[in-house]
Amino acid sequence: MVAVGGGDAENMWGPYDGPGWPAHDPVVNADKLPRIPMYITTATGIPGPYDTLADPRIDNDVTDLALQLVLGGGIEAATHYCTTQLADRTNALGMNNIRYNFKPAGTHSWGYWEDDLHDSWPMIAASLGV
Template sequence: MTTSRVWLAVVCAIVAALVPATATADPGAQVAGEVGLGGRAAQIDVYSPAMGRVIENKVIKAAGAGAPTLYLLTGAGGGSDGISWWDNTGVRHFFADKFVNVVMPVGGAFTLYTDWISDDPGVGRVRWETYLTQELPGVIDRTLSTSGRNAIAGVSMSAASALDLAIQSGPRFSAVAAMSGCPWAADPLGIAMASAQAVRGGGNPGNMWGLPGGPVWQQHDVFANAGRLAGKTLFLSAATGVPGPADRGLPMPPVEAIAGTCTAAFAGRLGQLGIPATYLHRPTGSHTWGQFETDLYEAWPHLAAAIGA
């Protein structure tokens, strides 16, 4: 065989090898399906390349194009358990006349909505930070013709996650609300509290952020990295755990009392750094959806002003 024929054979082999890979290339984050839920509400399913699966999102659409977006995260069960803003509050009615798209992802139970460094036998492939800060916003912006301005809010487990996601994603979110949660630090107490969430879901905390107190834990220490929240609109709220008039459902006084202590500490940290924040410490409230809903509506004017809603 001549030299030219050898090279021709090599080129043909390379092309043959590349064609199947091109044909099966990852299409990127995109809408995988949409179902109307009445009015301007819809379930928009989005394929996440990072996690290799489709994620369900409950969405309340704004009345027209050019509206900003509020990403609203739920508690420890991720909404897959039927416990969420969508299921347990009147957000659909509250935001019906607001010029904002409200996106409520379903899933992420006990994951802290972060990127885990390793796949886990208990919770699988977890890349929620990538999904929430890169994949989903891009799809929502294209699909709903948004303004590109975003806020994020979390409650209970996701309160600290909302702060962390705002820190990790730079300018993606210009406003953050953290309600009845426990912002964590990479100290023994913070490590124990964050790890407990992963363990509740059957996951190994070592697969989440690696060696306790190590570099990845330090990266997600919201106290140490609080300075990166400067310039954003911040709303923090928690209560004492004493049942009050806003409560609905089963009161959980110890949980809210802990959240109140954690939130007060983080508010103090922001104060030390000279970072403005609205901090609401309620004299009553016991970690119920009635309390969470009341605090969200209290937070909304602050978020709206920041994103132009």
């Protein structure tokens, strides 16, 4: 995805086969994650209720919908895969401070993010003491 925007992902942590990538991998380093409340959510990338021409964020724009489905669907499918790996690892470590929310449908787009913010807010508010 970085390359789609003209970037070079190796600018983040060096060559893919170098030590920087595993050093920044949350699955590899799950045992080092803080034991604070965390809310981690993902969908599958399969179109959901916000992935329609009628959604106000799409506003009947076929190009916007196509981008949301193709790019947003691909990004969310990738994050779903990574989040599943992280959940497996943290669960194996007995880390019960993390609330995972795996949704059966949805792309990487604002409507789902808004829902997730509302869903996660009680946990965030409690952590902040508000």
